[in-house]
Amino acid sequence: MSRSICILLIALGGCAAPADGPQPAQQGNATRFLTEPSDHEYARALGSRAFRFPEDHAAHDEYRNEWWYFTGNLRDAGGRHFGFELTFFRYAMSPEPVSRESAWGANQAWMAHLAITDTDGREFMAAERFSRQALGLAGSQAEPFRVWLEDWAATGDGPGFLPLHLSAGTDRAGIELTLSGTKPMVFHGDNGLDPKGPEPGNASYYYSLTRLEAAGTVRVADEEFAVNGTAWMDREWGTSALSPNLAGWDWFALQLTDNREVMYYRLRTDDGETSPFSGGSLLLADGTRIALSPQDVILTPLEYWTSDTSGARYPIAWQLGLPGQEMTLQVRPYLQEQELNLTVRYWEGAVSVTGSQRETAINGDGYVELTGY
């Protein structure tokens, strides 16, 4: 879900933190800003939607927030493991476009995050960028598909959405990956309408590509590695706001070696309880979706890690049980230190999965996002 890393921050908190640089004073906890009530003038996800592609791959400026979220686990020929996260966030600063004389005039702001995990090198690199949607500095288009912030981009090759080329880097690290599809698109919630709270319209449109084949290169400290692996894409837009009593969320996107995937997000209330609006999907090898409600999932933290940088304490290893499936999974990070200490601070990292279902062993990789800690 709502890995909605509060793009709101852009507007409310001000400016970007320099990548790898000193932190701004009001760096914050994402959720604080998501509790701001949404403006009623923005379009809202009120009912089920007849998705239209390729149009829906591009931005929906009338909704307040939107994101394109890519994560994945990669390995080189020798088995060296890397994780990556590349995310583009759009945030509308006004419901309607404003007519301006200046070419700089804009009502859409963009933020992008890039994180690369080098498990064997025990390195984690995170960077962010900001830009307005002006002068062609940032934006999105449906056909051929492209979403970009400066030279960080996800670009479609031809008329279809896939194959998709991801390109992003900093002085320290970068990725050049081509993603191609192997499984059908998944619409979460009620045919893609995913409620975030009891109020009507406090919801988002949410679909995923849960298994993408990734191939390309990872650059870490001036060294390039040819890699292959599996990636995941989340697409979500809406004008939702977190209910005031929510503290944050724990999000899991797990890709099992038997070609099944588990997506589950737990919304946590201030007193640590699970919100009834938590939810997810279990996707079978043939693409069939089994909806997961909070009652279907038992989450138990196994291990905590405290960040030296922020002092925040994250539950980074979990046991995720699906009693209805007689399935138990242990989720452990490839590297403890996968905290993105950017304008918005959160933990998002590559994880490995082990477990069993009715005596059968299960393995896999995945990504976990922890906010509000």
Place this chain on the structure above:
Amino acid sequence: MNGIQVRSGLLARSGLRFYWRRPWQLCLAVSGIALGVAVYVGVDLANDSARRAFQLTSDLVTGSTTHHLMGTRGEIADSIYRTLRMEHGPVRAAPVIEAEVRLSRLPGRVLTLMGVDPLEESGFRGFSGFVPGRGTDLTRLIVEPGAVLAPAPLLEEMGLELGSEFGLLIGGETRSVRAVGTVLVTSSADEGPTAPLIADIATAQELLGRASLSRVDLILDEAQAERIRALGLPNATLVPAEGRNAAFDELARAFRINLTALSLLALLVGVFLIYATMSFAVVQRRVTFGVLRAIGVSRRQLLTGVMGEALVLGTLATTAGILLGQQLAEGLVDLILRTIGDLYFESSVSAVTPSPTIYWRGIALGLGMTLLAAAAPALDAARSTPNSAMSRAALERSTRRLALRATWLALPAAAVATILLLMSSRSLVLAFAGLFFVIATGALLVPVATRLLARLAEPLVEWGFGISGSLAARGMAASLSRTGVATAALSVAVATVVGIGLMIGSFRISVEEWLTGTLTADVYVNIDGEQFFDDSHRDALSAIPGVRGSSQTRFVRLPTAAGEVSLRALDPGPDGWGVRMTAGSTEAVARMESAEGVLVSEPLAFHRQLQPGDDLILPTASGEQAFTVLGAFRDYSSNGGTVLMPLSVYRSHWADDGINGIGVYLDDETDRETVLGEIRRVFGAGTPVRFRSNDFIRERSMSIFDRTFRITEVLRILAGVVAFLGLASAVMSIELERGRELAVLRALGLRPRQVRALTLAQTGLLGLAAGLFAIPLGIVMAALLIQVINVRSFGWSMDLEIASQPLALGVVLALSAAVLAGIYPAVRAVRTGVAGQLREE
């Protein structure tokens, strides 16, 4: 109770009794030291506050920017910024538009409008302090046309609240803007100077009617900078941030140097004041010390006792001095900041926290000097036999020897000064150190010169005042132990006042002469913004009857690797180029006319060490090109750099026919108003043209000059007043102490009138001596400030003009301080009964 305790108790009691019987002496001693500390602490605190205010202002404008990308014509295309971000890897870049605007509500006020992209500002400037609940919504700044962030004090001054609209005067039109928030500085939230108006880059472009940027600010390491240089972006030059802000920094630095010089002089005045006060307080009790020694007080006990007393006195006075200095600083800070505001932009630093080291330095000065001043005479008293300690004659003999020795010390001091000044070809610190030694040399020569003067003056004053006069002259020469230091102190203080006065006067005259030489046209017409005149304007102007000629100027700012330079391309009018050469041959101007090279302003030549024949690299339309420097000309218009070249040369290298300044030369007999009307008609009403007469520019320039030096003037007067008060008190205590001597004279038959005359003649002589010594010392100081300090600071040369007024003022100041100090002792000496006075000792 043993004997030692009795004797040290005696010593303490003798000290107490001494001050108990002479409360005025205690007051004078304390106030002398306190004033010395106060002047130093006050000026230094004010100086420090000003420095911090500058720093904050500068940080706000520059932030942590390391480089600027600047266009060759003062603007840079949006597309270059886009190219930089999109195609050249990870760079941290922020677009900036800067322009001066006026407020329609406060028409006299010039303000900087700064257009930024708030999303890119983080890490550049301290604008990221816009947090929810503090009245600023960043999205409104970006999305709403006309939204600005205004300095809170400015809103207050205009009587507006957040959300109010107000007008900006831009290019002759009023544009309405709305304050959606205030400017905050996160780095030092409460002490920040209120800065420019901040707008989103789109809003700034719309307000100013332009479609380009002023510059791109970058945070780069050297490798990244090299990479960007290698791109060869069209019409864009990468400039180090210090270079681009050189103009601002130079001005700030100039101001600081000015203040540093004054603070140094305040320190000197303080040192002398304390020394004069304290050494006198000990010297006059020699007899008592002799008696104490005679009854068995040991040398060590005596020394410890006197130093302990000095410590108590010093602590008391230093505390008072620091408190007083703080009061002083508050007034000064206000004045300094107003000057900064006048010169740069609205700056309202109120309570800048000064560095605590100043207080420590003040304490070190107060206590250190008090102890040092007490130590010399105390050591002397302790070392001598009880008998000779009681004799004033012995003291005077040894003082004369000391004075002689001091005179010899003047030689090495002068040598050090010379060496330092010769070594300081570019170093300001060495130059200041040299100045300090020059003053020290002068001070060391004062006692011996006093004696000489007293001898020479004796016949003269005897003729004028009779017996009182000759007594006064001889008395002054004979009582050097009491008067020597006071005279030296008075001399240094007065020399400071004289020297700075001469320097400002000389500077002013040089600026006036320069303006007269440079402003050869009668009326100057300038056009703002991106618009230009063309040759048709010139032809139309020439056709007006009464116009005898015109000049055309293209003024551009050129970014170069070593910082920005101003280029003045001139097609001169009938009265020539109007430059005064300070380096290069006499044919330099003619050679420039025949396109052999360029002339550079004196500061540019100094800062870049350019000699005639050197090459200067400038970015032209066809890439960087070397121009031969033919010579340097005097230019006070900026302490950055100006390059002068013929307009034709500029046009051939920059492929730019624009003209943004025209000088109009009128016939002498023409009716100015009529011609001005005609000229205005040529340009029409629609164009944003400014007309300024020669006189207007001259007056305006001089008023800016005077404002810049107002603070210097105030500090100079302040130094004078404190020196006056402090020295008056020192001299007064000396004269009061002579009560017994005068009583003896009265007992011998001197009439009260004669006694009064004697006292006044003596203090008057002292004042005159100090005033006279201050003249050469002041002239030397002025010469050093002009020829050494100013050149090192700004690269400006000027002619030393020795005006009589500051010199006369110096003598009058010294004389009046001394005479005023003599009045009370003179009256008192007569009023007290002779017997009583004699018994007092």
